[in-house]
Amino acid sequence: MVAGVDVSYATQGDALVAAAVVLDAETLETVEVRVVEGTATFPYVPGLLAFRELPSVMAALEQLTRTPDLLVCDGYGLAHPRRAGLAVHLGVLTGLPCFGVAKTPFVFGHRDVGEERGAAAPLTSDDGEVVGRALRTQPGVKPVFVSVGHAIGLDHACAHTLRLARRYRLPETTRAADHLSREHLRTLTR
DNA sequence: GCGACAG
């Protein structure tokens, strides 16, 4: 069981909606969905995203009737200035294996990535440590950035990412959580 | 000292 989490924010005011979606890792079938309405209590500050998004994400996860075996975050884990991105926080808070899949670069660069699906290049710090991996999930489409959160290795995190992103650039977990939180927020704003 | 900066 793999869970994806994400948060949507209202333009007016501080309302937000967090979503947790559990998918069967094999079939990608939706097993359970949870949405939580909340309020933003922390601003967006690059490097401190966990403090803005995780309170409501934790609330949504606590509503699940089944504990997932793996968590997938929308953002970074170890590939963070302090090696403490939201995927690391969420893994420690829950005690569950967790990794992050980010959509855009943050602070670490990488060599060119081949154009084929599965092509990859390490994200490295100035002193050469590998903190993540740029991974092409669809041929000819921008790569995603995978990094370890907690209790999982980078190879396994990338393998899961590829299995969860067979048709689209982003993992189905992230797509489902993003869609659910966005739609629920819309019902509040309209 | 200045610029860059996940979502």
Place this chain on the structure above:
DNA sequence: ATCTTGTCGC
């Protein structure tokens, strides 16, 4: 993240 109109490619 959210807003917003058009454009490009499969």
